[in-house]
Amino acid sequence: MRITRVEPIVVGTPWRNLTYVLVHTDEGLTGVGETRMLGHTDALLGYLKEAEVNHILGSDPFAAEDLVRRMKYGDYGRAGEIVMSGIACVETACWDIKGKALGVPVWQLLGGKVTDRVKAYANGWYTTERTPDDYAAAAREVVARGYRALKIDPFGSGHFELSHAETLYSVSLIEAVRDAIGPDVELMLEMHGRFSPSTAVRLAAEMAPFRPAWIEEPVPPENLKALRKVAGKVDAPIATGERIHDRIEFRELFETQAADVIQPDLGHIGGIGETRKLAATAETHYMLVAPHNVGGPVLTAASLQVGFCTPNFKILEHFNDFADAQIKDVVKGAPQVVDGHFALSDAPGLGVELDLDAAAEFPQQQARFDLWADGWEKRAPKSTGP
Structure with a gap:
């Protein structure tokens, strides 16, 4: 062939x-x-x-x-x-x-299953007004759909520092979300590499009462010594790795033990085989794997092939029930979250097929996503004006 x-x-x-x-x-x-x-x-x-x-x-x-x-x-x-x-x-x-x-199925070729289901966490669900009431309502909807974990970046357009007023407001958002979802739902806290080490440590302390399941990318990803500084002062697990595009470049992260959870993006790190190798190395350092997954149903299905056969696989990110959920229609057999989990599929290959007619309904756009702009969390079309 x-x-x-x-x-x-x-x-x-x-x-x-x-x-x-x-x-x-x-x-x-x-x-x-x-x-x-x-x-x-x-x-x-x-x-x-x-x-x-x-x-x-x-x-x-x-x-x-x-x-x-x-x-x-x-x-x-x-x-x-x-x-x-x-x-x-x-x-x-x-x-x-x-x-x-x-x-x-591909998971069978990778060594066979170690689990019949993979836990999912929701992202892209807070495309609403940035208020405690609106975030609480959106979070309750996530839980009503069966999710037992969700992630949020509450820090607006913060960069390196965060003012006292904005810190208090971010805390109010997280407090509202935690009250809405209850104590048993995992709440991941995303920082998007926004902050200096001292700011990240301060904010982690402010968020500690709400028991974040992890603190994600607290500092820009290029400086692992800065990440290690944060990890040494924060009690919550540290997650990072979505912007590392070669598994070899994870070596220093493993050596410094600066993270508890690694987040390779299968679509950026070379595919299924490279992700599986990286997960095996992470296992030798007692680290968990929770892939970054902001893709559509094919990337989700591919990440699940790794998840079903990987002992240290923690959870998989999922956008496609929330932000532009209609793109699930471009794939036949798109993975679905039921009771907070993806179920094992025995379908050959990835178990999905691209629907060319449906895909044609969503032509390429001049997509824009600016994490430093006010209102970025809405993921709305950007103005073409000045």
Whole structure:
């Protein structure tokens, strides 16, 4: 079996473009992969066009390990977000092809299941007015849908510092959410790499009474010494890793023990195989894995293949019940959250299929997501004016 064509299809929303990649073979089997780009979609498409000629065409989809090696190192330049995202799409599609050819789910090819279900946590649910009452109402809706975990960034457009008034307001938002969901629901606290170490430590102390399940990316991700400084002064678990795009670059994070939960994005770190290897290394450092997942149903399905066979897999992020939930319609067999969990699927491959007609209803957009702008949490279309 050989790869004959790579077909990218972009599904657009105002704040994120989802790039689906169909990998076609000479035996009629087609696999699908996915990644989510913020502002770099055209760059990704350009890379895939070149990589198709230079590396992909004629490759054996069963030999994904060799294909990843050639795509990652065969152009000599150091692979970053765009290259690793392109690799992820193609590599994931190869696993999908292999599973379909053998009639088994991908998790079976990765070593077999260790669980029958994976816990989900909701994100993208607070696209409402930034008030305690509105956040509480939205949080109650999340719990009413069966979720037993949810995540929130309550800090507005804070950057490095947060004023006393804004700190008090952020605390009021979290207090309202915790009161709304009760003591038993996990509440993840997102900081989006906003703060200096001292500010992150101060805010973590302010939030401690509300028992956050973790503090996520408290400082910008480039400086692991700053993260270690925070970790040494904060009692809550520290989570990070969504903006690391090569599993080798996790080495220093493991060595410093500066995090308790790692959050690789399967769509940015090279795909299923790379994520599975990273999870195994994390296990040797007694760290949990909770992938960053701001993609659509294919990326969710791919992340679940890893989740079902990984002993230290904690939980999976899920946007697609809340922010632009209609994009679930572009995929047949989209994973669903029931009673707060994703159930094991025995369907071959990833267990999903891209619906080309439905995807055509969501053309690529000039997606924009600015975490430093007021109202970013609404994920609404941006004005084109000055």
